[in-house]
Amino acid sequence: MSFADKLAAAWKSTNSLVCVGLDPEPKKFPDRFRDAPGGIFEFNKAIIDATREFACAYKPQFAHYAAHAAETQLEHTIDYIKATAPNAVVILDSKRGDIGSTAEQYALEAFDRYDADAVTVNPYLGRDSVEPFLKHADRGVIILCRTSNPGARDLQDLHVGPGKKLFQHVAETVAKEWNSAGNCMLVVGATYPDELADIRGRVGDLPFLVPGVGAQGGDVAKAMAAGKTQAGTGLVISSSRAILYASSGADFAEAAHRTAKDLRDSINAHR
Amino acid sequence: MSFADKLAAAWKSTNSLVCVGLDPEPKKFPDRFRDAPGGIFEFNKAIIDATREFACAYKPQFAHYAAHAAETQLEHTIDYIKATAPNAVVILDSKRGDIGSTAEQYALEAFDRYDADAVTVNPYLGRDSVEPFLKHADRGVIILCRTSNPGARDLQDLHVGPGKKLFQHVAETVAKEWNSAGNCMLVVGATYPDELADIRGRVGDLPFLVPGVGAQGGDVAKAMAAGKTQAGTGLVISSSRAILYASSGADFAEAAHRTAKDLRDSINAHR
Numbered sequence: 215m216s217f218a219d220k221l222a223a224a225w226k227s228t229n230s231l232v233c234v235g236l237d238p239e240p241k242k243f244p245d246r247f248r249d250a251p252g253g254i255f256e257f258n259k260a261i262i263d264a265t266r267e268f269a270c271a272y273k274p275q276f277a278h279y280a281a282h283a284a285e286t287q288l289e290h291t292i293d294y295i296k297a298t299a300p301n302a303v304v305i306l307d308s309k310r311g312d313i314g315s316t317a318e319q320y321a322l323e324a325f326d327r328y329d330a331d332a333v334t335v336n337p338y339l340g341r342d343s344v345e346p347f348l349k350h351a352d353r354g355v356i357i358l359c360r361t362s363n364p365g366a367r368d369l370q371d372l373h374v375g376p377g378k379k380l381f382q383h384v385a386e387t388v389a390k391e392w393n394s395a396g397n398c399m400l401v402v403g404a405t406y407p408d409e410l411a412d413i414r415g416r417v418g419d420l421p422f423l424v425p426g427v428g429a430q431g432g433d434v435a436k437a438m439a440a441g442k443t444q445a446g447t448g449l450v451i452s453s454s455r456a457i458l459y460a461s462s463g464a465d466f467a468e469a470a471h472r473t474a475k476d477l478r479d480s481i482n483a484h485r
Numbered sequence: 486m487s488f489a490d491k492l493a494a495a496w497k498s499t500n501s502l503v504c505v506g507l508d509p510e511p512k513k514f515p516d517r518f519r520d521a522p523g524g525i526f527e528f529n530k531a532i533i534d535a536t537r538e539f540a541c542a543y544k545p546q547f548a549h550y551a552a553h554a555a556e557t558q559l560e561h562t563i564d565y566i567k568a569t570a571p572n573a574v575v576i577l578d579s580k581r582g583d584i585g586s587t588a589e590q591y592a593l594e595a596f597d598r599y600d601a602d603a604v605t606v607n608p609y610l611g612r613d614s615v616e617p618f619l620k621h622a623d624r625g626v627i628i629l630c631r632t633s634n635p636g637a638r639d640l641q642d643l644h645v646g647p648g649k650k651l652f653q654h655v656a657e658t659v660a661k662e663w664n665s666a667g668n669c670m671l672v673v674g675a676t677y678p679d680e681l682a683d684i685r686g687r688v689g690d691l692p693f694l695v696p697g698v699g700a701q702g703g704d705v706a707k708a709m710a711a712g713k714t715q716a717g718t719g720l721v722i723s724s725s726r727a728i729l730y731a732s733s734g735a736d737f738a739e740a741a742h743r744t745a746k747d748l749r750d751s752i753n754a755h756r
Contacts, residue, residue, distance in 0.1 A: 358610070
């Protein structure tokens, strides 16, 4: 199945645009997971069990595993999503970017080792750094465009031509040149709804991964108005900390369930 | 010791600007390492033994470990460098780039888990994505500026102001703003000597990590003429494949020794 078909099926079967970001921070875990061997995987399992009915996607963020030497738990987490939430898209959020021969190794990592459905990629090194990912038409390649952080302005807003900023150039390059297999998405932060609307105007129905709601303060209504497509989809709206750490007590899973449901409902109210 | 002092000491004590890139590709290994458990570490050990007298730095490239689930062998490799080549700088080449809270996790990975002396970082997400690395004054933060690959032209050469390209803006931003702790370097490919000279003209004695000699075709004489400082240093010139795979036979270590020595000598002839 093509990546575009898989994503469309995920939106439809879950009736949701919510992506649950799996950014484990053991010091924020409830006690029984914090120092337990395999605690990251066990915590993720509980979160996945609590949220799968509301999630079209899961997005493990690589740094949070790498910092804790928890690659095996990342593998187990992805296996568990595939086994118990087979309709959800798995996004490995590792923002890879390197020369072609090295990018081949990163594609192996993302698509073979971790068997992710999609991976996030940084465009700074240009076309040949993205090509080894693009050629997998059954996998998504999610290219950083306008990120959700304050520093997004530093380079991404530089004018690279009359009336055109770097992030706008990236958006158009991806839509017109890199997306020939139909498997590209863009990262566009919910924290910048004006830029989100601008990019939507440049790239047709290209899907966006939208971080920045929840802990980073992005507004769901504004993001939906700015970014949704005519079909009422086009966005994968990711929340991590606000769901994972909705409660630090024994009720963390119920709290995550409720928060994911509320986010799903609030998004659907604006579709 | 500050990172700048450590790098200066490495150049001096080894009388070399050579960085040996540790990019293991098991299919290119001599037979006895190829499918052996721990073969990546054993191969690296043999390369380190063969090259340490000519190397001011070692640079393990992260993708080549991640693709093979070889993080433990990466840890062992770095431990081995520290034990047997204590004057060399260890550069974790992972080109990290993410929002601030995530970059904190990547800093933990690079500086605590792997205990690297320096890490490569992508500037696309701006200042707050680099800040968690910068604040470690004893560690190097090596920011992508003008990379060695063909796609370097795609974004890095875009004009972001009158007579100023994106890579030139990055170079100046790093030199003037991000380098306040004196621990920054820039990645500048040897494959583009004109750009290398241009950047040197903009940033004073800021040190560069220079990939692209060897398999990628960069010329040592041109790179030295374009990039060295008045002191005859300022560059960490990295070669990976040309050294690691100088021979695929039983003489691979001797061939690596010879190739690293030749590179050291050819660089020193132009200092």
